[in-house]
Amino acid sequence: MTNQAAKRTGPDASYDDPSFSLKRWLSSDGNLTRLFVIMVVVFVTMTVLSPRTFLTLDSFSSMAFQFPVLGILSLAMMLTMVSGGIDLSIVGIANLTSILAAMVMVRLVPEGASAGTSFMYMLLGIVCAIIAGVLCGLLNGFAVAKIGIPPILVTLGSMQLFMGLAIVITKGQAIVGLPEQFSSIGNGSHIGIPVPLIIFALCVAAVYVLLNRRPYGMKLQLLGSNPTASRYGGINNTVVLLKTYALSGLLASIAGLVMIALTNSAKADYGTSYILQAILVVVLGGVNPNGGFGKIAGVVMAVLTLQFLSSGLNALHVGNFFKDFIWGIVLILVMVINAVSPRLKWKRRAAGSSKTSS
Amino acid sequence: MRKWTKTSEFYVAIIILVLFAAIGSQNGAFFSSANMFDLIRSSIVPGIFVICTMMVIISGGIDVSFPAIATFSMFSATKIILMLDFDVPVFAAFLLAGIIGLGLGLINGLLIAFFKLPTLIVTLGTSSMFSGFLLTFVGSRQISNLPAPLEQFGKTQVIKFTTDAGITVGLPMSVLITAAVVILVAIMMKYTMIGRGIYTLGGDPVSAERIGFNTRFLQCFVYGFVGFLAGIAGMIQTTMMRSSNPVDLLGTELLIIAAVVLGGVRITGGHGTVTGALLGLLLIVTIQNSLILVGIPSYWQRFVIGALILIGTGVAAYQIKRSSAKQSSILT
Numbered sequence: 001m002t003n004q005a006a007k008r009t010g011p012d013a014s015y016d017d018p019s020f021s022l023k024r025w026l027s028s029d030g031n032l033t034r035l036f037v038i039m040v041v042v043f044v045t046m047t048v049l050s051p052r053t054f055l056t057l058d059s060f061s062s063m064a065f066q067f068p069v070l071g072i073l074s075l076a077m078m079l080t081m082v083s084g085g086i087d088l089s090i091v092g093i094a095n096l097t098s099i100l101a102a103m104v105m106v107r108l109v110p111e112g113a114s115a116g117t118s119f120m121y122m123l124l125g126i127v128c129a130i131i132a133g134v135l136c137g138l139l140n141g142f143a144v145a146k147i148g149i150p151p152i153l154v155t156l157g158s159m160q161l162f163m164g165l166a167i168v169i170t171k172g173q174a175i176v177g178l179p180e181q182f183s184s185i186g187n188g189s190h191i192g193i194p195v196p197l198i199i200f201a202l203c204v205a206a207v208y209v210l211l212n213r214r215p216y217g218m219k220l221q222l223l224g225s226n227p228t229a230s231r232y233g234g235i236n237n238t239v240v241l242l243k244t245y246a247l248s249g250l251l252a253s254i255a256g257l258v259m260i261a262l263t264n265s266a267k268a269d270y271g272t273s274y275i276l277q278a279i280l281v282v283v284l285g286g287v288n289p290n291g292g293f294g295k296i297a298g299v300v301m302a303v304l305t306l307q308f309l310s311s312g313l314n315a316l317h318v319g320n321f322f323k324d325f326i327w328g329i330v331l332i333l334v335m336v337i338n339a340v341s342p343r344l345k346w347k348r349r350a351a352g353s354s355k356t357s358s
Numbered sequence: 359m360r361k362w363t364k365t366s367e368f369y370v371a372i373i374i375l376v377l378f379a380a381i382g383s384q385n386g387a388f389f390s391s392a393n394m395f396d397l398i399r400s401s402i403v404p405g406i407f408v409i410c411t412m413m414v415i416i417s418g419g420i421d422v423s424f425p426a427i428a429t430f431s432m433f434s435a436t437k438i439i440l441m442l443d444f445d446v447p448v449f450a451a452f453l454l455a456g457i458i459g460l461g462l463g464l465i466n467g468l469l470i471a472f473f474k475l476p477t478l479i480v481t482l483g484t485s486s487m488f489s490g491f492l493l494t495f496v497g498s499r500q501i502s503n504l505p506a507p508l509e510q511f512g513k514t515q516v517i518k519f520t521t522d523a524g525i526t527v528g529l530p531m532s533v534l535i536t537a538a539v540v541i542l543v544a545i546m547m548k549y550t551m552i553g554r555g556i557y558t559l560g561g562d563p564v565s566a567e568r569i570g571f572n573t574r575f576l577q578c579f580v581y582g583f584v585g586f587l588a589g590i591a592g593m594i595q596t597t598m599m600r601s602s603n604p605v606d607l608l609g610t611e612l613l614i615i616a617a618v619v620l621g622g623v624r625i626t627g628g629h630g631t632v633t634g635a636l637l638g639l640l641l642i643v644t645i646q647n648s649l650i651l652v653g654i655p656s657y658w659q660r661f662v663i664g665a666l667i668l669i670g671t672g673v674a675a676y677q678i679k680r681s682s683a684k685q686s687s688i689l690t
Contacts, residue, residue, distance in 0.1 A: 086478070143668060149675040150625050152420070152478065156612060157667030164661025172657055276482055289476045321493035328487025332469065332480065339473040 031286035031338065032298055039305040046312030053315035061194065065187070067307040068200035069259050071300070073274050074281040075207050076251035078299050081282055082211075083244045084224040084291025085144060085151030091274050092162035093136045093249050094256030095267070099166050101129035101257060102175040102266035105182060115181075122182050129253045136162060137249020138242060145241035159275075166268035174267040178260065186261025196258050203251060208296050210247075220244060225292030280331045281306060286338070366622025366674060370637040377644055384652040393648070395527045401643050402598065403607070405536040405636070406591035407614045408621075409543050410584040412635040415618055416547070417580045418560035418627030419477030422615070423466060423485035424588040425607040430492045431458040431585075432592030436602040437496060439505050448511045448597075452535075455593040456586045462488055463585015467578035485611075492604055501602040512597035532594040539587060544632040556580060560627025616663060617642040620670045641666070 046054045053059060073090050080087040104125035109118050136158070143154040185195050211217035219240050222230040231237050260266040285302035287294030309330075313323055382388045407424055414421040435455035439446055446454075462484070469480045492498075504512070511531055518528035547553035555576050558566040567573050596602045621638025623630030645663060650656055 143672060147672050147675050148679050149668075149671045153619060153625050153667065153671045156615065157664050157671065160612070160616070160660050160664030160667060162664070164658070164664050167657045168661055171655075276486060279479060279482060283479055289479055319494060321490050321498065323490070324486045325490025325494055328483045328485070328490060331483035332487065335475045335479060335483070336469070336473050339475055 032295065032301070034337070035284070035286065035298055035301045035305070039301050039308070042305050042308045042312070046308055046315070049312065050315040054312050059311055059315065063307050063311050064194045064197045065262065066311075067303055068194075068196035069255050069262070069271070070274060070277055070281065070306070071200045071303045072203050072251050072255040072258065073278045074285070074299055074303055075203055075296075076248040076255070077278040077282045078285070078287050078294055078296070079207070079220070079244050079251075080151065080155075080248050081287050081289060082224045082291060082294045083220055083241060084227065085241075085244075086155065086279075086289075087140065087245065087248045087252075088152065088155040088275055089136070089140060089159040089162055090248060090252040090255070090278065091271050092159040092166070093133055093252040094259060094274075095270055096136065096162040096166040096169075096256075097129040097132045097253035098256035098260040099170055099175060099266045099268065100132050101125035102178060102260055103169070104128050105178055106175055109179075118179050119181060122179055125182075126257060129257055130250060133249040133251075133253025133256070134246050135249070137246040137252070140249065141242035141245030144245060145238040163268055170266075170268055172268065174265045176265040178264055178266075183261050183264045186258060186264070196262065199254065199258055203254065204296060204300060207251075211296060216240070216243060221292055221294075223291075224288075277306070277327065280327055283331060283338075284334050365634075367631060367634040367637055369673075370621055370634065370641060370670075374637060374641050374644065377641070381644070381648050381652050388648055388651050392525050392527045393651075395529060397640075397643055397647055398529060398533065399598075400647060401639055402530070402533050402536050403591050403595045404610070404614060404617070404639055404643065406539050406587050406594070407610070408618050408635045408639045409539055409632065410587050410591075411614050411618045412621075412623050412630055412632065413543065413547070413556060413580055414477070414584055415615075415623050415625060416560045416627060416630045417556045417577065418563065419470065419577075419580070420615065420625070421466065421477065421481045421581065421584060422611045423462075423481040423488065424584060424591075424614075425609065425611050426485040426488040426492075427459050427462045427585050428588040428592030428595065429604055429607050430462060430488045430496075430592075431455040431589030432596045433492060433501070433602050433604045434458055434496050435589070435593060436501050436504065436508075436596060439508075440501065440503075445505060445507050448507045451505070451508055452590055452593050455589040457589070459585040459587070459589020459592070460582050461585070463588070464578060464582045466585070467581030470581060471574040471577035489604075489608060496604075498604055500604070502600070504596065504600060504602070508593075508597050509600060512600050530598055532597060535590065535594060539590070540632060540636065547632065552576070552579060557628055560629075562628070613642060613663065614639075616667045620666060622674065624674070625671075 073094065076090045077087055102125070105118075105122055108124075109121045140151075140154050140158055143149050143158070144151050185199075188195050190198060211220070219230065219235045222233065222235060223237055223240050227237055230240075259271060263270070281302045282294070282299060283289060284305070285294070285298035285300075287299065306327075309326065310323060313326070378388070387393060407428075410424050411421060432455050435451060435458055438454065439451055466481055466484055469475055469484070470477050514531045515528035516531055516533060518526065520526045547556065555566065555571045558569070558571060559573055559576050563573055566576075592607065595607060599606065617638040618630070618635045619625055619638070620641055621630070621634035621636070623635055623638075642663065645666070646659060649659060649662065654662075
């Protein structure tokens with residue numbers, strides 16, 4: 001994987017120009033335009049195919065409850081992929097941390113506790129989950145940055161480790177009966193907006209700020225495109241990698257909390273199909289799997305596209321296996337298009353101008 | 359010169375011996391021939407899978423689609439044979455499954471070789487595609503009325519004897535297929551130009567191209583061949599289970615990769631041996647089958663395997679880091 005010649009798109013022309021122009025933005029990033037078009041096409045197709053079930057308030061509100069978990073996991077996957085790695089352990093972290101939270105909320109609470117006490121335990125559970133998520137992420141980061149194991153192996157191993165730990169803790173059983181206040185996070189709405197959606201929006205905003213407005217984002221992208229150059233450029237690669245995996249663990253634990261709030265139970269093997277879907281979303285969103293490049297707008301559009309597709313297929317009463325088939329085709333197709341289009345552009349440019357552009 | 363005591367195979371072998379001794383001292387039943395045969399029997403199908411994964415990883419890629427390919431080939435081959443409705447020889451059934459697998463593997467190979475896509479993501483995608491297609495369009499219900507020759511093949515045993523305790527133990531015919539595959543691939547990787555080319559490709563694709571290897575052909579060959587082997591392995595699974603279940607093998611890919619990596623095959627490509635991969639498999643299979651014999655509940659399996667992967671790869675990565683540090687200190 002690592003030794004495949006990385007095909008990169010040319011340097012982004014609009015990168016150091018602070019003024020914003022829609023035309024330049026669209027033309028400089030063909031992928032975002034393409035993604036937007038795909039999203040609209042999927043939306044329109046699904047609307048035409050099943051207007052009565054797809055284009056209703058009910059279906060939209062159920063979508064708004066469904067996609068945030070995948071969305072938050074995709075953000076975690078995106079960060080690690082921009083750093084040139086991958087995080088296969090996000091679902092493991094999500095399950096492990098949410099089980100910890102559920103245990104605090106269900107098992108530790110004394111009998112007949114007042115609403116206030118059980119609220120305190122709920123907060124304690126959430127804090128525990130988030131700390132555990134960061135610790136899990138730091139373990140990944142330590143193994144990647146300090147010991148030097150390839151990220152895919154680290155997270156492959158830690159996925160087994162975290163999931164195994166979750167199974168050991170629960171002995172394979174589900175933990176049920178979370179406090180009502182907590183499940184209202186998963187199923188409630190705040191001023192008409194579903195709470196999971198609000199959490200997703202907050203995560204998106206935080207990651208956006210980190211990636212685009214903080215030095216960390218720049219360092220991460222430099223590290224992802226060329227780790228040697230970034231080290232010689234005075235960037236502490238170890239710290240950046242540790243931060244990245246810790247953030248990924250943090251986001252995964254948030255996703256886990258939303259997940260158990262939605263289902264009102266926690267189990268060691270929930271949502272394992274999310275790993276593939278998160279990779280699909282991130283790649284569809286135009287993040288370079290070899291690292292160094294990725295836009296959050298792309299990831300958000302990709303997750304919406306997938307949700308439209310998924311809900312639309314549900315409305316058509318298509319089985320889950322058929323969805324797997326579609327996921328696979330979409331992923332491959334997007335990869336092929338992303339690989340071919342820069343080459344075509346390059347050829348066109350070379351043919352169009354007599355002088356070489358480099 | 360690397361001494362053989364410094365190879366990772368040596369360390370894995372020591373770990374396995376220690377594990378054997380530990381389990382054996384706790385429970386005498388471990389060394390019984392029934393248990394040993396059980397270990398071999400449960401490595402027949404994964405044995406072919408580790409060989410597949412080893413080849414792919416040596417070539418510098420990673421393949422998570424082989425269980426999907428195996429399932430797809432075995433299930434559709436069984437269906438086709440049942441539809442033909444006459445007793446095709448066992449050989450033809452295996453060949454058919456192999457050819458279906460070859461076709462699917464070539465899809466991977468072409469995508470990887472001609473579009474230069476990351477192997478993990480391509481195979482994740484095709485894996486989801488193949489199993490989705492199989493379960494939607496070919497069928498999702500288990501086939502238990504196998505054609506007679508396959509049924510017969512599954513029942514035939516190579517070695518069979520009755521132990522003192524009166525338990526009859528034996529190995530199915532298919533163990534010979536796995537043995538043949540192992541030997542064939544070992545010879546191919548070591549003594550043929552294609553095998554050496556695969557090592558070179560994994561070590562450095564640019565150098566491989568410059569010294570005249572056709573890297574595109576090599577990649578297509580690796581993924582096609584692996585697809586072929588996966589198809590065969592799927593058919594073995596069918597004959598061993600005496601039924602064709604379309605969800606049987608799915609989800610085994612990560613454990614197989616773990617086995618290969620534990621056996622000292624470097625995930626960055628270019629390094630690894632058949633012996634190492636098989637030792638890694640033995641380690642995993644022993645943990646899976648025998649932890650329960652020493653009184654460790656089976657739900658610890660995943661945890662132990664995950665810890666082993668991290669420790670095993672960590673030690674290997676640390677060694678590489680140290681040796682490269684040593685080299686650079688000599689140079690400067």
